[in-house]
Amino acid sequence: MASPLDPEYKAIRNKIDYYGKKYGVDPKIGYWQLWQESRFKQYAKSPVGAAGIAQFMPATAKEWNVDVNDIDSSIDGWARYMAWILKRSYVGGKYDLALAAYNAGVGNVQKYGAVPPFEETQNYVKTILKNRGSLVGLSVGTFVALGFAAYFLTKAFKTF
Known part of the structure; x- marks a missing residue:
């Protein structure tokens, strides 16, 4: 199953790291958020009109001066917008409220004072935070070590 942590997406993760750190947004949230938005597809388009890797709606892209067809502009815009929402x-x-505002609109988070009771938004926030949480405190070396441990344990149990 593909993941934003796959080696082929290193260049995109580097951009998310750069812009996330530049604007004070957790890059690991960004990995999973932009993966959830577009599966890292630069030219993704949604049925409701959102476009680009960060899935900006046309009015939001215009307001934030984002070129949705340019990956740097989109990731920079994502980080600036998330930083603004967080403040x-x-x-x-x-982050739960910031993600909800990004997905359902800032007005809905203001209205409900919480993650809005929309199934899509609830799942969006839950999925991103769950995946982000799986990365907390784990280095790449730890992931590799865990992978090897799982492999060898599986082999060991198959011999019984």
């Missing part, structure tokens, strides 16, 4: 008083730096 809103109704979000208070909480």
Whole structure:
């Protein structure tokens, strides 16, 4: 199963790292958020009109001066927009609310004072935070070591 952590996506992760750090947004949230948005497809288009790797709606892309066909512009715009959302008083730096605002609109987070009760938004936030949580405190070396351990344990149990 493909993942934003696959080696083929290293260049995109490097861009997310750069822009996330530049604007104070957790890059690992960005890996999973942009993966959820577009599967890292630069020219992705949604049925409702969102476009690019960060799936900006046309009005938001215009407001934030994002060229959705340019990967650097899109990732830079994503990081600037997320940083702006995180600083809103109704979000208070909480990633669950910031992700919900990105997905369902800032007005809906203001209205409900929480992650809105929309199934798509609830799943969006839950999926990204769950995947982000799986990365906390684990280095690439740890992932490799865990992979080898799982492989050898599987082999060992098959011999019984």
